[in-house]
Amino acid sequence: MNLLIHPGDELPIYRQIMRQITEALAVGRLRPGEKLPSHRDLAEELVIAPLTVKKAYDELELLRFIETQRGRGTFVCLKQPKIKMSAQREQIDAAARNLLSLAYLVGLDLDDVVATLKKAESELTHDVRGPVRKTSV
Amino acid sequence: MIYRLIKFEYPSWKGVAIFYAVVLGCLFSATLFAHIGTSVTVVALLFLLGTRAVGRNTMFEAALPIPGRDIFCARLLANLLSIWPLFLAIITAIPFSRTETKAQTTAAVIEALLVITFGMIAVYSFRVEELKAPRWWKQIIGWIGMIAVSVLFIQIDFDPIPLFLTISAIGICVLACMALFWKTWNSTPQSFQRGPTEPALRDLALERSVYPRSRGCPSYERSFLHK
Amino acid sequence: MSGILEFDNIVRAYVKAKPVLNGVSFSVAEGEVVGLLGRNGTGKTTLIQITMGLLFPQSGTVRVFGLSPATDPVAIKKRIGYVAEDQVLPGASSIAELVSFHKYLFPRWDDELERRILDRFRLSPKDKIMRLSKGQARAIALLCAVCHRPELLILDEPAAGLDPAARREFLEVAIQFLNREGATILFSSHYMNDVERIGGRAVILDEGKVRLDSSLDSLREDYCVALVPIEAAPNPETLTHITGCLRARSVSRDWHVLFHGNPDDVQKLLAQSVGINGIRCDRMTLEELFVELTGNEQAQVLS
Numbered sequence: 001m002n003l004l005i006h007p008g009d010e011l012p013i014y015r016q017i018m019r020q021i022t023e024a025l026a027v028g029r030l031r032p033g034e035k036l037p038s039h040r041d042l043a044e045e046l047v048i049a050p051l052t053v054k055k056a057y058d059e060l061e062l063l064r065f066i067e068t069q070r071g072r073g074t075f076v077c078l079k080q081p082k083i084k085m086s087a088q089r090e091q092i093d094a095a096a097r098n099l100l101s102l103a104y105l106v107g108l109d110l111d112d113v114v115a116t117l118k119k120a121e122s123e124l125t126h127d128v129r130g131p132v133r134k135t136s137v
Numbered sequence: 138m139i140y141r142l143i144k145f146e147y148p149s150w151k152g153v154a155i156f157y158a159v160v161l162g163c164l165f166s167a168t169l170f171a172h173i174g175t176s177v178t179v180v181a182l183l184f185l186l187g188t189r190a191v192g193r194n195t196m197f198e199a200a201l202p203i204p205g206r207d208i209f210c211a212r213l214l215a216n217l218l219s220i221w222p223l224f225l226a227i228i229t230a231i232p233f234s235r236t237e238t239k240a241q242t243t244a245a246v247i248e249a250l251l252v253i254t255f256g257m258i259a260v261y262s263f264r265v266e267e268l269k270a271p272r273w274w275k276q277i278i279g280w281i282g283m284i285a286v287s288v289l290f291i292q293i294d295f296d297p298i299p300l301f302l303t304i305s306a307i308g309i310c311v312l313a314c315m316a317l318f319w320k321t322w323n324s325t326p327q328s329f330q331r332g333p334t335e336p337a338l339r340d341l342a343l344e345r346s347v348y349p350r351s352r353g354c355p356s357y358e359r360s361f362l363h364k
Numbered sequence: 365m366s367g368i369l370e371f372d373n374i375v376r377a378y379v380k381a382k383p384v385l386n387g388v389s390f391s392v393a394e395g396e397v398v399g400l401l402g403r404n405g406t407g408k409t410t411l412i413q414i415t416m417g418l419l420f421p422q423s424g425t426v427r428v429f430g431l432s433p434a435t436d437p438v439a440i441k442k443r444i445g446y447v448a449e450d451q452v453l454p455g456a457s458s459i460a461e462l463v464s465f466h467k468y469l470f471p472r473w474d475d476e477l478e479r480r481i482l483d484r485f486r487l488s489p490k491d492k493i494m495r496l497s498k499g500q501a502r503a504i505a506l507l508c509a510v511c512h513r514p515e516l517l518i519l520d521e522p523a524a525g526l527d528p529a530a531r532r533e534f535l536e537v538a539i540q541f542l543n544r545e546g547a548t549i550l551f552s553s554h555y556m557n558d559v560e561r562i563g564g565r566a567v568i569l570d571e572g573k574v575r576l577d578s579s580l581d582s583l584r585e586d587y588c589v590a591l592v593p594i595e596a597a598p599n600p601e602t603l604t605h606i607t608g609c610l611r612a613r614s615v616s617r618d619w620h621v622l623f624h625g626n627p628d629d630v631q632k633l634l635a636q637s638v639g640i641n642g643i644r645c646d647r648m649t650l651e652e653l654f655v656e657l658t659g660n661e662q663a664q665v666l667s
Contacts, residue, residue: 051564
């Protein structure tokens, strides 16, 4: 699994793992039913404490993104939960405002920002093994 | 356990064997042809200046589950093993040497050996519970030992002491060694301490300094010592 | 309380009237990974050596596996793995001799882990210890400490003096050990990134006491620093009296005020007491938290 964590980042490590897994899910890099590495293996791969990985997995399981099957391992849920619109929407609105203010500061206009967004989309999806899975919001 | 520890102190048998062969050879010939007193004093000097004689314990063993008494015995025996053969070589050479006062000289060498042995036990007996002996204590013992041995020999070479005095001195030394060993062994704790339990009156940070003190004789050190 | 390790009001001084540890109390439960942090000379090594029975406190009690290091040091050491920066391994021995010595001393030995570590560092059992690099020697010390399956692993600045790659390799071994045994680890370190990678809980020592004892995630999420201009609060007492304030440190023309709380709430509290809205409040990394909590005041920059 291509996860990269930064110990000095703003987010605690377990949240970084959670975010990268949910991003991978959103973009299609992780597919429903796919098997995740055990928390021990992931801990050794990322060189972090196994308990941290376990915490991330536990939280994701609570949110019903992934599930543990006894004796078989951890898998991405076949049926992904619907993310609550309101909380994410606020974050998206704030991010959009930030993006626009930054762009205007350097002299870009709205068309430039839209082009930048399209470029970001293609970068995110370029190594996916299929079409982007759109989460119903 | 003690045997294992000693074996560990001398892991490179080859280096030790070569070293001893060379030194014993030198001593033997020195005893045959030169002043015994000088050769013994040189040995004592070499030995007492080397860290082996006055080094106590290292953190390596102190952190392992080994009772303090075992560590003490093993270290002491390892130290004795590095000095006794040298002196025994001298003693064996005396009957073949040119000295007239063979008996007195032999007795004096034995006495010198016991004095050094006493000194080596004494290194351990001050503040027994501590991992390392205070530097000043080691230096005192080193210097006293050397002076005592040198005086002993200069006297033998130029003015032999009556045999019966030397033999009684030997008796006293043997008893003193046994007594000191017993006392030290008894007071050795299960686990050595890095520092005294009572706080010092002034800052002895130098004792715990991380800077190593080199002691010279690098090849000697490499055969015997931990890095 | 049946923790693996319990410190109760430990007091230890090297020089009279200047205690290095002045009432340190905390405990470590089974399976925890606790990072012991503090500035140089604040007693981390002292505390660790007290745990090992290599030092006795002047007052207070310490319990390891329920035993006292003063009365049962050998029994305790049989269940502990210990790596310290100043631990000299016998230079003239080979790795195999060192391993066989440890196998003799300890009842259990994990041959598989030993083999993995030797492979990872590309070492052979015949190598002589004095020929190893610093990182390799430290790895061998770690090997000796973890392969006998201790219940408690104590690391005293294990990564000190190692290059970043060696530090990472050291961490990898520690994590492999954690994976196999689920054992408890107490380690002291100055490398905050390493602490954040492997630690679950951080205990920060300062001026002889435990200043902070919290899980690492909580440190990241529940603490923040506020930048208050010095003119707004000429007397730091107004700041330190606010609920949740841990410390106000002057840095050039601002106070860096450390709070326990989330940034939005703290911003509101500050607006009430100091009268300025929108004061900058940010969460911090462990390193910044450490500096804010234990760092000296920084004098005003002369313009």
